Amino acid sequence: MFDLEKLVRKSVKKLDPYSCARDDYKGREGIFLDANENPFGALNRYPDPYQNELKLAISRIKGVPAEKIFLGNGSDEIIDLCFRVFCTPDKDKALTFSPSYGMYQVSAAVNDVKMLTLPLNEKYQIDIKSVLPRLSDKNLKLIFICTPNNPTGNCMDRSALEKIISRFNGIVLADEAYIDFADESSLKESLDKYPNLIVMQTFSKAYGMASVRVGMAFAAPEIIRYFNKMKPPYNISTVNQHAVLRRIANKSYFTGQVRKIRSERMRVTAELNRLSVVKKIWPSDANFLLVEVKDADAVYNYLVDNKIIVRNRNSVAKNCLRITIGTKKENDILINALKRIKK
Numbered sequence: 001m002f003d004l005e006k007l008v009r010k011s012v013k014k015l016d017p018y019s020c021a022r023d024d025y026k027g028r029e030g031i032f033l034d035a036n037e038n039p040f041g042a043l044n045r046y047p048d049p050y051q052n053e054l055k056l057a058i059s060r061i062k063g064v065p066a067e068k069i070f071l072g073n074g075s076d077e078i079i080d081l082c083f084r085v086f087c088t089p090d091k092d093k094a095l096t097f098s099p100s101y102g103m104y105q106v107s108a109a110v111n112d113v114k115m116l117t118l119p120l121n122e123k124y125q126i127d128i129k130s131v132l133p134r135l136s137d138k139n140l141k142l143i144f145i146c147t148p149n150n151p152t153g154n155c156m157d158r159s160a161l162e163k164i165i166s167r168f169n170g171i172v173l174a175d176e177a178y179i180d181f182a183d184e185s186s187l188k189e190s191l192d193k194y195p196n197l198i199v200m201q202t203f204s205k206a207y208g209m210a211s212v213r214v215g216m217a218f219a220a221p222e223i224i225r226y227f228n229k230m231k232p233p234y235n236i237s238t239v240n241q242h243a244v245l246r247r248i249a250n251k252s253y254f255t256g257q258v259r260k261i262r263s264e265r266m267r268v269t270a271e272l273n274r275l276s277v278v279k280k281i282w283p284s285d286a287n288f289l290l291v292e293v294k295d296a297d298a299v300y301n302y303l304v305d306n307k308i309i310v311r312n313r314n315s316v317a318k319n320c321l322r323i324t325i326g327t328k329k330e331n332d333i334l335i336n337a338l339k340r341i342k343k
């Protein structure tokens, strides 16, 4: 059975977190002489450490109660926190799939946690038979599942996902960075069913705010409390909290961009499929395409020479380039450049 208290690293349970001025006095009115701030100017005050106003706004758009929301300095902070809360260095393990988002592996290494990597099958889906025997490993604490997956673009099969979540006594993090571009619904609807599930989303992709660094984790309040205990007190700046609040208020900006990117994804797929240099385009639920070409290194270098930068994924997916969907004009430049490649 899943038991959060057994899972959390001992030192984290004992940890006395830093208590900042805003933890001691939570009111908003008064003369504030408690945080050694400069009394002058507009950016002189420390941010709200728990981002309460922003969480309420996110709660409204995502339909998740504020106490089930954690905000990180990008999703990458949330990935790192998972290792720091749940894994004892040089002892515990995590598991992910390949090819997938590289940061899980890097974050594991930074935290001195062994990462097991299972290959996705020929359709870039989870091979459930290879996962199930691993779930009983006592030192396996975390499983990272990226859906839609980067760099393959596809959503993971829902029944395989739910099998893993329901049979594993550790934490499953479903990374839904690209979910707003997908037809599939979010796993956050299943949070009440699975106390060991963390669903991660971000403002970096569909909301077009990669520079502000705000990632979201949706999970049981007990998990959120451990994240809050471990995070640096002021992990999201006031400027960035306000920027996200403004973007959320403008719903049509978000829906319009997602619509445009999805429709360009369809158009670019159709155009690229006509080109002889393209061997295969993997179906995408994200804002990028995984495109197999005859010689990825050569095509990559040719595009760079033409000042078009895509991601060469040859090292993880043979002869594949990961191409982000840009504006119509940018996509046309890419398509025309690829058209000029001789057979």
Ligand SMILES: Cc1ncc(COP(=O)(O)O)c(C=O)c1O
Residues within 6 Å of the ligand: 073, 074, 075, 076, 077, 101, 146, 149, 150, 175, 177, 201, 202, 203, 204, 210, 213, 214, 215
């Ligand atoms: C699958 C996936 N998760 C998370 C991230 C990082 O998101 P953030 O900008 O919120 O750190 C990326 C960035 O490319 C990604 O591809």
